Amino acid sequence: MAGILDSVNQRTQLVGQNRLELLLFRLNGRQRFGINVFKVKEVLQCPRLSNLPQRHPMIRGVANIRGQTISIIDLSKATGGRPIEQTEHSFVIISEYNRSVQGFLVNSVERIINVNWESILPPPKGAGRFNYMTAVTEIDGELVEILDVEKILDEISPASTQVNASIVEQVSHQKVSRHRPVLIADDSSVARRQVQKALEALGLECIVTENGRQALNKLQEMAAQGSIHEQLSLVISDVEMPEMDGYTLTAEIRNHPALKDLHVILHTSLSGVFNKALVEKVGASDFIAKFHPDELATAVNNAL
Template identity: 50%
Template structure:
């Protein structure tokens, strides 16, 4: 399995094509779960775990992998299920989110599936959907199975406290009055991520318009254009996630750039994917800025940079 995940180059070709690769796994039952392969570093059998006194109850230990100590999170517990039975097959999925590395304890790892984002749907608003960003369906063992795509950002936010405080010296006093009342379009399928952006920018007096995926955002932008409105007069900028059901942030950006009515809209890509990867993708699809998620100071910097640009014209 590790060898399948070694090459990033093949996956970057999916950018702009509204496609993704899902790592499909089980959690001790026949039910299928998934996370995006872009977030995965490697998959391996569970090594010896060292206990970490005083750690969060969902952290089941620390693994030493390639000389680094990595916290291991019990995925079953994280989404409200009982811990995985010790006699069941188990694996570690080592991931990178928001500039941090962690591993998730899961059951059987099934395979990787290449899919279109248009095959990914919003989850029903019941039960375990609180921990899902999306669902999809695929054929597995001659059956059509539902796959639940886990909202890892929500899982991590319940273990790691993300601060929305803005550091001293970040705010530009000359821009304070100009920012109050500005509107920003925030596009993200994770309610946790949207909340972090809206609460951060709310401290500046900025109103956020929230959309759950790229298609919803594109529909709004096109509706403004159809009404004769310039989106640049409706919002200061758009902040979009990369991975979303129906239409991802890369495809959304490509669609905006291809429409002469809004091609110069300021777009910032706000994602938990690795910075080095996204810097290349920002250039490829035409975003103005990239900022890693859960970094309030950088988020404020993006907004202030855009405000200065708008005032200079």
């Protein structure tokens, strides 16, 4: 365990190479789950938890960790399973998503694995609309589920998708009807809905894809039909996606003669760990953290 704890914050060098490292853990039962190490701040034995009145049922309690009060989410209960019973024998994964820090209560933490995004696949068809998987992969002959953390957090504390009226007015003055649709690439159903609602408030149409590979295929298909700039305004892409991540998607766009001048906004839940050198290396036009509708709308307005 000590090796995992010591290495969590030192394993970010693979981002941008269509590779990632997953911290494997278990909830109740034998099923393995994974979380991107790049989003993990710390792993620790579950500390003493304090109850809060009228807390959300998925929040087990709060803990004071290094001078910060952090909500601890029972990840098993939040994904429809049984609550984790004995917190004193459990672990907490401290993570940063969408500009907030939270702890995930898990039963056990195993090890860190190095995988290629191409081996991270979308969930099986027919998994149901209430599933919490954003992707799956196979490790040691076993299925590993990668959870849609953005969906879990949105169910506990929904993010507003309302864009400030003054920004909407700015965009309306530009006669957005002359603008072509915006292509969205994101593996989280919640994130896709958030972005789409914010853009529709600006009067923009959206073409929605679920990962970088799907987005690149769509872009190449459009480019084969004629000028991409007559069909599309810009691309908004998540960074972490199965099959092809957002950095690789951006690099592929820049290397394609017909796509290279597209405006690409990387829109990521990797808040607090912006790799500006990498963003510049792959040629992204902008890089913003999820999810703030006004910031997203402003970035889109600037692009238009």
